[in-house]
Amino acid sequence: MADPVLSVRDLRVEFPTRRDLLVGLDGVSFDIHQGEVLGFVGESGAGKSITGAAIMQQIAAPGRIAGGEIRLNGQRIDKLSRTGMERIRGRHIGMVFQDPLTSLNPLMTIGDHLTETIGVHLGLGRRAARDRAVSLLEEVGIPEPAERLRSYPHEFSGGQRQRIVIALALCAEPELVIADEPTTALDVSVQAQIIALIRRLCDTHGTAFMLITHDMGMIAETADRVAVMYAGRVVEIGRVADIVAHPAHPYTQGLIAAIPSLETDAERLRQIPGAMPSLSAIPDGCVFHPRCELADDLCRTRRPVLAGEGDHRTACHRTAQAEYAP
Amino acid sequence: MIALVVRRLLQSLVVMLVVTLIAFIMFRYAGDPVNQMVGVETTEAERQALRESLGLDQPTLVQFVRYVGRVASLNFGVSFQFRRPVMELLAERLPATLELALVAAMLSLVSGILLGVYCALNPRGRISAALQAVSLVGVSLPTFLIGILLIYVFSVALGWLPSFGRSGLVPVTKHWSTGLLTLQGWKSLLLPAVTLGLFQMTLIMRLVRSEMLEVLRADFIRFGVARGLPQRRIYFRHALKNTLVPVITVVGLQLGSIIAFSIITETVFQWPGMGLLFLQSVQNVDVPIMSTYLLLIAFMFVMINMVVDLLYNAVDPRLKGSSRV
Ligand SMILES: Nc1ncnc2c1ncn2[C@@H]1O[C@H](COP(=O)(O)OP(=O)(O)OP(=O)(O)O)[C@@H](O)[C@H]1O
Ligand SMILES: [Mg+2]
Numbered sequence: 001m002a003d004p005v006l007s008v009r010d011l012r013v014e015f016p017t018r019r020d021l022l023v024g025l026d027g028v029s030f031d032i033h034q035g036e037v038l039g040f041v042g043e044s045g046a047g048k049s050i051t052g053a054a055i056m057q058q059i060a061a062p063g064r065i066a067g068g069e070i071r072l073n074g075q076r077i078d079k080l081s082r083t084g085m086e087r088i089r090g091r092h093i094g095m096v097f098q099d100p101l102t103s104l105n106p107l108m109t110i111g112d113h114l115t116e117t118i119g120v121h122l123g124l125g126r127r128a129a130r131d132r133a134v135s136l137l138e139e140v141g142i143p144e145p146a147e148r149l150r151s152y153p154h155e156f157s158g159g160q161r162q163r164i165v166i167a168l169a170l171c172a173e174p175e176l177v178i179a180d181e182p183t184t185a186l187d188v189s190v191q192a193q194i195i196a197l198i199r200r201l202c203d204t205h206g207t208a209f210m211l212i213t214h215d216m217g218m219i220a221e222t223a224d225r226v227a228v229m230y231a232g233r234v235v236e237i238g239r240v241a242d243i244v245a246h247p248a249h250p251y252t253q254g255l256i257a258a259i260p261s262l263e264t265d266a267e268r269l270r271q272i273p274g275a276m277p278s279l280s281a282i283p284d285g286c287v288f289h290p291r292c293e294l295a296d297d298l299c300r301t302r303r304p305v306l307a308g309e310g311d312h313r314t315a316c317h318r319t320a321q322a323e324y325a326p
Numbered sequence: 327m328i329a330l331v332v333r334r335l336l337q338s339l340v341v342m343l344v345v346t347l348i349a350f351i352m353f354r355y356a357g358d359p360v361n362q363m364v365g366v367e368t369t370e371a372e373r374q375a376l377r378e379s380l381g382l383d384q385p386t387l388v389q390f391v392r393y394v395g396r397v398a399s400l401n402f403g404v405s406f407q408f409r410r411p412v413m414e415l416l417a418e419r420l421p422a423t424l425e426l427a428l429v430a431a432m433l434s435l436v437s438g439i440l441l442g443v444y445c446a447l448n449p450r451g452r453i454s455a456a457l458q459a460v461s462l463v464g465v466s467l468p469t470f471l472i473g474i475l476l477i478y479v480f481s482v483a484l485g486w487l488p489s490f491g492r493s494g495l496v497p498v499t500k501h502w503s504t505g506l507l508t509l510q511g512w513k514s515l516l517l518p519a520v521t522l523g524l525f526q527m528t529l530i531m532r533l534v535r536s537e538m539l540e541v542l543r544a545d546f547i548r549f550g551v552a553r554g555l556p557q558r559r560i561y562f563r564h565a566l567k568n569t570l571v572p573v574i575t576v577v578g579l580q581l582g583s584i585i586a587f588s589i590i591t592e593t594v595f596q597w598p599g600m601g602l603l604f605l606q607s608v609q610n611v612d613v614p615i616m617s618t619y620l621l622l623i624a625f626m627f628v629m630i631n632m633v634v635d636l637l638y639n640a641v642d643p644r645l646k647g648s649s650r651v
Contacts, residue, residue: 090554
């Protein structure tokens with residue numbers, strides 16, 4: 001297989017506080033290949049957004065990347081200077097945030113948004129930048145793009161605004177797009193359209209796509225592979241089809257069982273009891289053991305590592321082997 | 327936009343009418359105007375004649391309507407103490423106050439914004455912390471104390487700048503002599519302007535700082551960074567503009583209060599402006615000057631308010647065409 005576009009190894013993010021040191025991400029590893037959609041799921045606070053922010057070096061101080069490496073096309077980017085990172089962001093990695101209204105500068109026309117971003121990355125002149133802005137808007141499905149250049153963000157609907165944000169993220173044709181819950185703030189009716197749009201654009205440009213969401217159903221429909229996060233760690237990663245059909249980690253099993261459309265058996269459609277630990281109270285051993293029915297002494301003391309054959313890897317002492325060694 | 331201007335003008339008119347009513351009540355009831363104007367040896371008959379000639383025997387409403395008419399035609403009566411038209415007296419003092427206020431306002435605006443932006447961009451820096459601490463002192467020290475301290479340091483101890491008065495004047499028109507064209511004029515202007523502007527400067531600095539820190543946390547800043555925009559552009563194009571929109575309102579009102587509160591500074595520095603005149607008229611119960619000064623200050627606030635509102639509308643596209651009241 002070709003080298004991955006993005007390769008993350010043992011990523012560790014720390015938030016020093018007055019009292020102690022919170023570990024936001026601990027030993028996170030994954031690859032994303034060209035043209036691939038990697039989904040990230042997990043409940044609120046699992047560390048999905050931090051993972052995206054760490055790749056972009058947008059962790060707010062005093063939070064910091066404390067270990068591991070991030071490689072883009074083989075080059076380390078986790079130690080780049082501010083100006084070095086300015087050449088990566090937007091140019092090589094595009095980012096789409098949750099709320100398209102607050103993502104845009106309310107005092108600037110979307111034409112100015114687009115031409116400034118195009119100008120910074122592609123160094124085009126005014127006319128050429130404008131032409132490119134028009135064709136980008138057309139590509140993301142904004143009607144009458146030439147006229148709409150003069151409009152301000154508040155003059156668009158939520159779905160249209162997210163299309164504009166996507167156009168901005170894709171201005172310079174980055175190799176990777178990170179979308180952090182790109183549809184959560186939108187009307188249910190346009191969510192599928194937005195996801196389909198991102199998917200289509202990534203397909204036509206061969207862009208790798210990291211999709212962060214807590215909607216397992218959306219992952220099942222959109223992603224090629226999925227990483228399940230829990231308390232700052234990746235607990236299971238693999239092909240979506242594999243994981244939906246044979247979830248190995250008890251937490252993933254709970255997530256899958258909670259998708260109404262995939263699981264008709266009402267008996268198994270249930271919530272996992274308990275709550276995810278906060279960063280200040282991460283348990284020893286397996287982070288999931290306080291909520292796990294299968295937990296034993298090993299789970300309470302030794303931390304499991306991601307293991308398994310081929311693509312499908314799970315961090316669980318109890319089920320990882322069982323699933324693959326019948 | 328035109329509808330907004332018209333509505334604002336009407337509102338301003340109502341405010342001015344109310345202020346005129348207050349000025350009228352002050353004029354009519356703060357002591358007997360006739361007693362103020364005549365000597366002790368004037369007979370009762372003469373007083374009555376004067377009363378009638380001034381229209382003071384008419385019903386109150388008629389008097390008020392006449393008063394409004396006089397105000398509208400800029401006839402503010404004659405000062406008791408100087409026996410000259412109030413209009414003339416104020417016009418003589420206007421240049422001094424306006425020059426002082428404008429220089430103080432520019433000084434506080436420019437330095438307030440610069441320092442505020444600096445503090446917001448270097449929130450953890452030692453200089454920022456020092457500026458914050460000093461600004462707290464600036465906000466809490468009374469103006470006259472700051473003036474006296476400045477006089478002590480720069481006039482008495484160092485002897486660099488004059489301690490009082492306005493000098494180095496060059497006539498520009500018949501009614502306007504400016505101190506802005508000579509070094510001497512600037513020297514005498516500097517201490518009063520700093521004194522008058524210091525409070526506003528610290529206020530603007532603190533406002534700009536907190537406003538900009540807020541903006542820098544906004545999603546569109548994060549998205550700007552994520553798009554790879556250079557830091558300079560993020561700070562000075564995206565963040566600064568969004569910071570200054572809400573600052574406009576406050577700064578506009580501050581300009582009004584600079585003029586209104588120049589009374590204290592003018593007194594400390596014996597600056598021959600309207601504030602000093604007002605204070606003298608209070609000491610001598612010179613009601614025509616007091617009520618006219620009140621009207622003038624109110625008029626200025628109303629005008630500034632209107633300009634600020636229109637400016638706000640012009641700057642923020644979200645308000646265009648909407649009917650913000
Ligand atoms: N600056 C910070 N200082 C301390 N803790 C932080 C900081 N930023 C994030 N965290 C913590 O890190 C954890 C993970 O946050 P993150 O935003 O990545 O969650 P998430 O998986 O994106 O959740 P959501 O689905 O709610 O967006 C949370 O417990 C959060 O409280
Ligand atoms: Mg998140």
